[in-house]
Amino acid sequence: MSTDRIAQYVRPEIQALKAYQVGNADNLIKLDNMENPYDWEEPVKNGWLERVQSASLNRYPDPEASELQKQLRQVMSVPDEVDLLLGNGSDELIQIICMALAKPGATLLSVTPAFVMYKMLAIFTGMKYVGVDLNDDFSLNLELMLSEIEETQPAIVFLAYPNNPTGNLFNEQDVCKIIEASPGLVVIDEAYYAFADASFAKYLSRYENMIVMRTVSKMGLAGLRLGYMMGNPCWINEFNKVRMPFNINCLTQASVEYALENVEMFNKQTQQLCRNRDELYDAMQKMPAIQCYPTKTNFILFRTEVGQAARIFDGIKKAGVLIKNLSVNGGALTDCLRVTIGKEDQNAAFLSALQESL
Numbered sequence: 001m002s003t004d005r006i007a008q009y010v011r012p013e014i015q016a017l018k019a020y021q022v023g024n025a026d027n028l029i030k031l032d033n034m035e036n037p038y039d040w041e042e043p044v045k046n047g048w049l050e051r052v053q054s055a056s057l058n059r060y061p062d063p064e065a066s067e068l069q070k071q072l073r074q075v076m077s078v079p080d081e082v083d084l085l086l087g088n089g090s091d092e093l094i095q096i097i098c099m100a101l102a103k104p105g106a107t108l109l110s111v112t113p114a115f116v117m118y119k120m121l122a123i124f125t126g127m128k129y130v131g132v133d134l135n136d137d138f139s140l141n142l143e144l145m146l147s148e149i150e151e152t153q154p155a156i157v158f159l160a161y162p163n164n165p166t167g168n169l170f171n172e173q174d175v176c177k178i179i180e181a182s183p184g185l186v187v188i189d190e191a192y193y194a195f196a197d198a199s200f201a202k203y204l205s206r207y208e209n210m211i212v213m214r215t216v217s218k219m220g221l222a223g224l225r226l227g228y229m230m231g232n233p234c235w236i237n238e239f240n241k242v243r244m245p246f247n248i249n250c251l252t253q254a255s256v257e258y259a260l261e262n263v264e265m266f267n268k269q270t271q272q273l274c275r276n277r278d279e280l281y282d283a284m285q286k287m288p289a290i291q292c293y294p295t296k297t298n299f300i301l302f303r304t305e306v307g308q309a310a311r312i313f314d315g316i317k318k319a320g321v322l323i324k325n326l327s328v329n330g331g332a333l334t335d336c337l338r339v340t341i342g343k344e345d346q347n348a349a350f351l352s353a354l355q356e357s358l
């Protein structure tokens with residue numbers, strides 16, 4: 001096909017992009033994408049199969065996913081006074097928020113480095129993107145944040161709490177000051193809520209310009225694609241207009257409902273992963289050739305010696321373990337690699353692969 005039409009009609013900012021890619025993990029221990037490695041207990045799995053057997057695939061799903069919303073409220077400590085909106089992954093929630101607020105010339109502000117989809121969705125929806133550098137230790141540069149907010153008057157501020165790809169929790173008071181200084185909406189993205197032991201949900205009644213977003217992906221249901229946001233009913237009402245009518249399919253609704261009835265199993269897995277994380281972190285901290293950043297997530301970001309990241313990444317891969325090379329992103333992530341926390345034996349395999357590769 002002639003590429004002329006592409007060149008003429010596809011928006012130039014889209015032509016300039018590359019599609020999202022994930023590494024090929026065939027025959028490798030997969031520690032690259034913040035997935036929960038643990039299997040379901042046999043009786044729980046059987047109960048799930050029974051549950052999905054009765055799903056009506058010929059019918060459209062419940063457009064509001066009311067049963068699932070009820071369950072989420074109970075299990076995820078959703079404050080009574082806020083409304084919920086569900087998305088096909090929290091990625092879709094980011095898209096919904098951007099579509100609703102992307103007036104011509106509007107700005108989306110986040111930090112650098114941040115979750116890459118914030119910038120992507122800003123581009124897709126025609127918003128200006130501003131990324132404010134974090135400090136060298138990846139804490140918030142509050143002064144710089146406040147002056148950039150003053151300068152750019154962003155319609156949306158996105159902050160992941162804890163942050164991906166750095167893993168740390170920002171200072172709570174700093175985040176409050178950012179919310180107070182923001183003219184528009186501030187979205188607190190709590191994708192790692194299960195591992196963090198911290199949340200801004202308690203501030204939902206204090207700040208009418210804040211919403212909190214979460215996902216069930218990182219707790220072990222990434223394949224189902226479900227995210228949820230909590231916020232003042234006035235915001236949720238607007239976002240609900242932009243949402244596709246049947247965005248949560250019936251298998252996801254039935255499966256997440258069932259999983260939440262069995263949330264104890266997931267809580268146990270999460271607690272185990274936190275113990276595994278702390279053990280792996282301690283072991284990595286004893287290695288003088290790398291520097292580990294503190295983490296409240298299910299991954300560890302670490303810095304290699306200058307210019308060594310690609311070689312070490314390849315060495316670990318040759319030893320059968322796939323992690324993520326973030327050094328290719330450049331900037332503050334140059335020389336950085338990221339490992340997702342796995343089962344004990346997977347982490348041990350990673351540790352010895354790392355040791356051999358340094």
Ligand SMILES: *Cc1c(COP(=O)(O)O)cnc(C)c1O
Nearest residue numbers: 089090091115160164191215217
């Ligand atoms: C993984 C992640 C998401 C996306 O989660 P999905 O619900 O799987 O789309 C959003 N924000 C952050 C910070 C993440 O790390």
